[in-house]
Amino acid sequence: MSNEQHLLKVYSDRTYLHTTTVRHQGTTVAFAMDDNRHLFYSVLDLSAHDETKGELDAAYWSENPLALRFPAEITEVGYAVAGATALPVVKRGGRTEAAAGERLGDDGGDGFLSVTARLTAAAPFQVLSDGTHLVVLHQSVGRDHGDAVFALAGGGSAGDAARADLAVDREGAKVPLVSDTRLCDRFLLAEGRLKPVLEVRYRRSRHRTRPHSAKDRLGTTDMEGRPFHEPTHELSFVRKAGSPPCCCRPPCTGSSAGSSSRTTTPVDASTPSTSSRARTVCSTPGVPGVHQPRPAHQDAVYERAPGTCPFTALPLVPVASAEGHAGTAMSFDGGDEDHAETAKHLDRSATDFTVEFWARRTATGGREDFVIGHGEHTGRDRRSLHIGFRADDTFAFGLYADDLGSAQPYADTDWHHWACVFERGTRQQIVHRDGVEVARRTATGAYEGVGSLVLGKGLWSTDARSSTRSGCGAGPAQGTRSSATGAPGSSGTSRVCWPTTASTRATRTGSTTRPTTPSTPNSGAA
Numbered sequence: 001m002s003n004e005q006h007l008l009k010v011y012s013d014r015t016y017l018h019t020t021t022v023r024h025q026g027t028t029v030a031f032a033m034d035d036n037r038h039l040f041y042s043v044l045d046l047s048a049h050d051e052t053k054g055e056l057d058a059a060y061w062s063e064n065p066l067a068l069r070f071p072a073e074i075t076e077v078g079y080a081v082a083g084a085t086a087l088p089v090v091k092r093g094g095r096t097e098a099a100a101g102e103r104l105g106d107d108g109g110d111g112f113l114s115v116t117a118r119l120t121a122a123a124p125f126q127v128l129s130d131g132t133h134l135v136v137l138h139q140s141v142g143r144d145h146g147d148a149v150f151a152l153a154g155g156g157s158a159g160d161a162a163r164a165d166l167a168v169d170r171e172g173a174k175v176p177l178v179s180d181t182r183l184c185d186r187f188l189l190a191e192g193r194l195k196p197v198l199e200v201r202y203r204r205s206r207h208r209t210r211p212h213s214a215k216d217r218l219g220t221t222d223m224e225g226r227p228f229h230e231p232t233h234e235l236s237f238v239r240k241a242g243s244p245p246c247c248c249r250p251p252c253t254g255s256s257a258g259s260s261s262r263t264t265t266p267v268d269a270s271t272p273s274t275s276s277r278a279r280t281v282c283s284t285p286g287v288p289g290v291h292q293p294r295p296a297h298q299d300a301v302y303e304r305a306p307g308t309c310p311f312t313a314l315p316l317v318p319v320a321s322a323e324g325h326a327g328t329a330m331s332f333d334g335g336d337e338d339h340a341e342t343a344k345h346l347d348r349s350a351t352d353f354t355v356e357f358w359a360r361r362t363a364t365g366g367r368e369d370f371v372i373g374h375g376e377h378t379g380r381d382r383r384s385l386h387i388g389f390r391a392d393d394t395f396a397f398g399l400y401a402d403d404l405g406s407a408q409p410y411a412d413t414d415w416h417h418w419a420c421v422f423e424r425g426t427r428q429q430i431v432h433r434d435g436v437e438v439a440r441r442t443a444t445g446a447y448e449g450v451g452s453l454v455l456g457k458g459l460w461s462t463d464a465r466s467s468t469r470s471g472c473g474a475g476p477a478q479g480t481r482s483s484a485t486g487a488p489g490s491s492g493t494s495r496v497c498w499p500t501t502a503s504t505r506a507t508r509t510g511s512t513t514r515p516t517t518p519s520t521p522n523s524g525a526a
Contacts, residue, residue: 009061011042017122024129024189031136032065037122038112039136040065043192062192068136070117070185071196073231074177077184083207084231085177087149088158089114097158113159116185116232118147119178133186134194140178140234151175182238186230197230237340290316339456348374348385349448355387356419356432364393364411370458375400375449377459383449386458387420395439397431399447404429406439422447 016032023029028044042062053059073084089098090113098104112118118141125138141148149157151167157177158166167175187194203219205212206228221227292301292309293316301309307316361369370388377384384400393409397420410416410433419432424446431439 007056007058009042009058011065013065016040018124020125020127022127022129022134024134025131027189029127029134029189029194030061031068031125031127033120033122033125035122036112037117037120039068039070039117039120039125039138041068041194042066043189043194045192066193067111068117068187068194069196070115071229071231072115073229074116074119074183074234075231076234076236078236080208083210085151085155085157087114087116087118087177088156090159095159097160100156113147116183118159119149119183119232121145121180133188133197136185136187138183138185140181140183143174143176143179148179149177151177178234178236182235184233184235199228199230201228237342291319293317339454341455342453345451346374346453347450349446349450350424352421352423352425353447354419354421356417358415358417360415361389361413364389364413366391368458370396371456373454373457373459375451375459377451379459382443382445382447384459385447385449387418388458395431395433397429397439399429399443399449402444404431404439404441404443406431406433408438 011032015035017035018033019031021028021030027046030042030044032040034040042065044057044061046057046060050060072089073086075084076082089102089104090096090110091098091104092107092110095113098109121139121141123139125136128135128137147159148161149159150161150163151157152163153165153167161174169175186197188197189195198220199208200218200220201208201222202211202216203222204216206222219228290303290306291298292312293314294312297311301311301316302319303316308314309316355372357371359371368389368391370386372385372387374385375383379400381401382399384398386396386398386400388396389410390396390405393411395406395410395418397404399422417432417434421430421432422428422443423430427443427446429439429441429443430437
C-alpha cells in the first residue's frame with residue numbers, strides 16, 4: 001500500500017457521479033451523489049483521538065457514507081403566505097401512494113420517493129457553510145422526469161401524472177411542483193451527523209403564520225407529535241443552471257453588495273438560467289420581522305408578519321438591518337445574456353405601479369445603463385417599460401416613445417435610492433431620488449405593457465454598468481425608502497445585484513405596502 005493510500009478514505013459501496021467537500025465550523029464534510037441521485041455525506045471527526053485508529057486522518061472519516069435526510073415538504077421562495085406543500089407518501093417496495101389521511105408509520109414510507117430528495121436531478125451540486133448551517137444547492141428534475149411531482153387542484157401533490165384531479169395552467173398543462181429550477185436545503189451538524197432544521201409553526205394548521213383558530217399554539221411538532229422540519233426551498237427565479245459557481249458573500253456595508261440582516265445570517269449564491277455568469281444571492285433565513293414604527297417604542301412590539309400595533313394602531317414596519325440595506329441580492333456582470341427574467345408574464349396594463357431600487361453606477365458617461373425592462377421586447381409605444389440611465393447621465397423612466405427624463409444629469413458613482421411611480425388615473429409619471437421628487441410629467445396615454453420582467457438590463461439594451469438592489473410594489477409611492485441592489489455592464493468590471501427579499505416600505509396615501517417575502521426558517525436541529 002502506497003503512502004498516499006494511507007491518507008485516503010475510499011468508499012466503493014456504490015457508483016458515485018458528483019462530489020464536493022466543504023469546511024464547516026472547523027470540520028471537513030464530504031458529499032457525493034450516486035447514480036440513483038441519492039446524496040450521501042461523510043464527516044472527518046478529529047474531535048477525539050482514538051488509539052485503535054491511529055494517527056492518520058483517513059481513519060477518522062465516517063465508517064460508511066451516511067444518507068442525507070431531506071424534508072417531506074417544499075416551499076417556493078417569495079410565496080411564504082402559501083405555506084409548504086407536502087410530497088406524496090409512497091409506500092415501500094413500489095410507487096403506490098398512500099391515500100389522504102392514511103398513516104404508514106415510521107418505516108412504511110419510501111425514504112427517497114416520499115421526500116424532496118426525489119426532486120434532485122442527476123447534476124453537479126454545491127454545498128456551502130454560512131457558519132451555522134450547511135446549505136445544499138441542487139438542481140431539480142424537469143416536469144417530464146419519472147420522479148416529477150405535480151400539484152393537485154384541491155391542494156397537496158401527487159407523483160401520478162395520470163390523475164384526473166391534477167391542477168392545470170392556462171394552457172391546460174399539468175403544474176409540476178418544480179421543473180428545472182434550483183433547490184436549497186439547510187442542515188445542522190450535530191454529533192457528527194447532519195440533521196434537518198426544526199421549524200416553529202402553528203400546531204393545528206401546520207402553517208408558519210396562519211393559525212387554525214384563536215386557540216392554535218406555536219410549537220415544533222403538530223398535534224400528532226410529528227416534528228416540523230424546514231421545507232426544501234425552491235428558487236423559482238433560478239432556472240436550469242447546470243453547475244454554476246456559488247459563494248457566500250459578506251454583509252453589506254457602505255457600497256458593497258451582499259447579504260445583511262440584524263436578525264439573520266448572510267447566505268449564499270446561485271446562477272439564473274438566463275446567464276452563464278450571473279450570481280444570485282438569496283437569503284434562506286428570510287427577512288426580519290416587523291415592529292412599532294416609532295423609534296422610542298420599537299422594543300415593545302415585535303411580530304413575524306405585517307399587522308397593526310395594538311397600542312398605537314399604526315401599521316408595523318419591517319425591522320431594518322443596522323446598515324439599512326436589504327438582506328439579499330443577485331449579481332450580474334453585464335453581458336448580453338447576463339440578466340434575470342421572470343418566467344411568468346406580469347400585466348401592468350390596468351394598474352398603478354411603483355418600481356424602486358438602490359443603484360450605484362460603476363462608471364458614468366457615454367453608455368446607457370438600463371436596470372429594468374418590462375413588456376414587449378421589440379419596443380412599442382407605451383408597452384415597453386425601460387428604467388435606467390441614458391448616455392448623457394440623465395435618469396429615464398420610459399414607457400417607449402412616451403418617456404420621463406430627469407433635467408439634471410447624475411454622474412456620481414454613489415448609492416442612491418430611486419422610486420419610479422406611474423398613476424394610471426392621472427397618467428402621472430414621477431421619479432424620486434433618495435426620497436426627493438426629481439422629475440414629473442403627464443404621459444400621453446396609459447401604460448399597457450404585458451410581459452416578463454427583465455432585471456439587469458433594458459428590453460433591448462445589452463450595456464450597463466451599475467449595481468442595484470431593488471424591490472417592486474403595486475401602487476404609487478411618494479417619498480419612499482426601500483432596500484435592494486443592480487444594473488449590468490458589458491465590461492468585465494461591471495456588476496449588477498438584485499435582491500430576492502427586501503425590507504422595503506412603500507407609502508401610499510397613508511398606508512403601507514410591502515412586497516411578498518419568503519419564509520423565515522427558524523434554527524434548531526431535529
